[in-house]
Amino acid sequence: MVSERTLPEFNTTSIQLTQEEGLMLYEDMTLGRLFEDKCAEMYYRGRMFGFVHLYNGQEAVSTGIIKALRPDEDYVSSTYRDHVHALSCGVPPREVMAELFGKETGCSKGRGGSMHLFSEKHRLLGGYAFVAEGIPVATGAAFQSKYRREMMGDETADQVTVCFFGDGASNNGQFFECLNMAALWKLPIIYVVENNKWAIGMAHNRATSQPEIYKKASVFDMVGVEVDGMDVLAVRKVAQEAIARARAGEGPTLIEALTYRFRGHSLADPDELRSPDEKQFWGSKDPIQRLEAYLIEHNLANQSELDEIKQKVQASVDDAVKFAEESPEPDPKELYRYVFAED
Numbered sequence: 651m652v653s654e655r656t657l658p659e660f661n662t663t664s665i666q667l668t669q670e671e672g673l674m675l676y677e678d679m680t681l682g683r684l685f686e687d688k689c690a691e692m693y694y695r696g697r698m699f700g701f702v703h704l705y706n707g708q709e710a711v712s713t714g715i716i717k718a719l720r721p722d723e724d725y726v727s728s729t730y731r732d733h734v735h736a737l738s739c740g741v742p743p744r745e746v747m748a749e750l751f752g753k754e755t756g757c758s759k760g761r762g763g764s765m766h767l768f769s770e771k772h773r774l775l776g777g778y779a780f781v782a783e784g785i786p787v788a789t790g791a792a793f794q795s796k797y798r799r800e801m802m803g804d805e806t807a808d809q810v811t812v813c814f815f816g817d818g819a820s821n822n823g824q825f826f827e828c829l830n831m832a833a834l835w836k837l838p839i840i841y842v843v844e845n846n847k848w849a850i851g852m853a854h855n856r857a858t859s860q861p862e863i864y865k866k867a868s869v870f871d872m873v874g875v876e877v878d879g880m881d882v883l884a885v886r887k888v889a890q891e892a893i894a895r896a897r898a899g900e901g902p903t904l905i906e907a908l909t910y911r912f913r914g915h916s917l918a919d920p921d922e923l924r925s926p927d928e929k930q931f932w933g934s935k936d937p938i939q940r941l942e943a944y945l946i947e948h949n950l951a952n953q954s955e956l957d958e959i960k961q962k963v964q965a966s967v968d969d970a971v972k973f974a975e976e977s978p979e980p981d982p983k984e985l986y987r988y989v990f991a992e993d
């Protein structure tokens with residue numbers, strides 16, 4: 651048997667959830683799951699190239715955090731595992747899929763691909779291929795909000811920035827430097843570490859002297875919280891608290907979400923290192939099934955309503971593939987376009 655870290659308890663009696671919110675969270679997580687399943691299919695059919703990292707299993711983190719933000723206003727930075735973060739931010743599935751197909755209609759004009767999704771409109775600061783590369787970018791975004799508000803007197807500059815990264819990234823030097831600065835300057839930022847226990851084939855516990863990452867916040871005098879990353883309602887709760895603190899000028903939070911990826915590191919990974927017991931343990935905590943059960947138990951939805959949502963989402967994913975297939979390739983003459991911001 652695998653020995654697993656105890657997932658923090660969440661007091662469900664504290665949940666305040668309307669039907670509309672519950673269904674919105676369900677739809678967003680379902681979109682993440684069905685979109686990624688379709689990506690696997692398209693990758694193995696040779697429609698996508700390069701590395702493609704899927705997010706299956708971690709949906710509660712993206713949905714729980716991003717759906718607590720102000721859409722198109724607050725900032726989000728991601729990693730190479732970025733498709734679902736982009737979707738939660740509101741980037742249309744068509745634009746994400748077209749980007750993965752390398753098409754001109756993609757959210758990065760087909761120049762970025764899977765690891766470099768970007769959307770100015772949706773305040774998605776980007777996916778990043780280098781581990782931990784988004785941490786300083788997000789810290790800079792949070793700094794500019796604070797600078798505009800406090801130094802330039804812009805009262806509207808109360809945006810919060812969320813910075814997602816993995817357990818492996820939390821051992822990179824940029825993590826420590828940026829957390830220090832963010833705490834020192836009380837920046838409006840939330841660092842969300844998605845601890846899925848693995849950095850490719852390196853087990854977190856083998857690579858990290860203190861595997862409980864949230865505890866590292868304390869040395870910066872920052873709030874650090876751990877959360878069951880398979881429970882969207884628990885994630886949403888800690889996100890709402892952290893966002894309120896950041897917006898009130900009380901500084902950053904480090905959230906460690908304990909989660910698991912249901913597929914290999916990338917679609918090129920045969921996933922032979924992780925034990926069947928471990929996969930089974932986490933597979934039984936599927937965050938979508940969990941929310942489904944909660945919504946039904948609390949009379950917020952019935953099965954046929956949820957099935958309808960799944961069908962609607964599947965149709966939008968199929969539509970995204972059709973759109974991507976029919977979209978034009980970038981013109982080779984425009985190879986250097988979009989390299990600089992003025993383009």
Ligand SMILES: Cc1ncc(C[n+]2csc(CCOP(=O)(O)OP(=O)(O)O)c2C)c(N)n1
Nearest residue numbers: 731779780781816817818819846848849850
């Ligand atoms: C600076 C840097 N070093 C090494 C790599 C190779 N690499 C790609 S993904 C990865 C593992 C990162 O794991 P984690 O941060 O836990 O994220 P996860 O893949 O689990 O989401 C590594 C080492 C890289 N992309 N960038």
Ligand SMILES: [Mg+2]
Nearest residue numbers: 816817848849
């Ligand atoms: Mg990891």
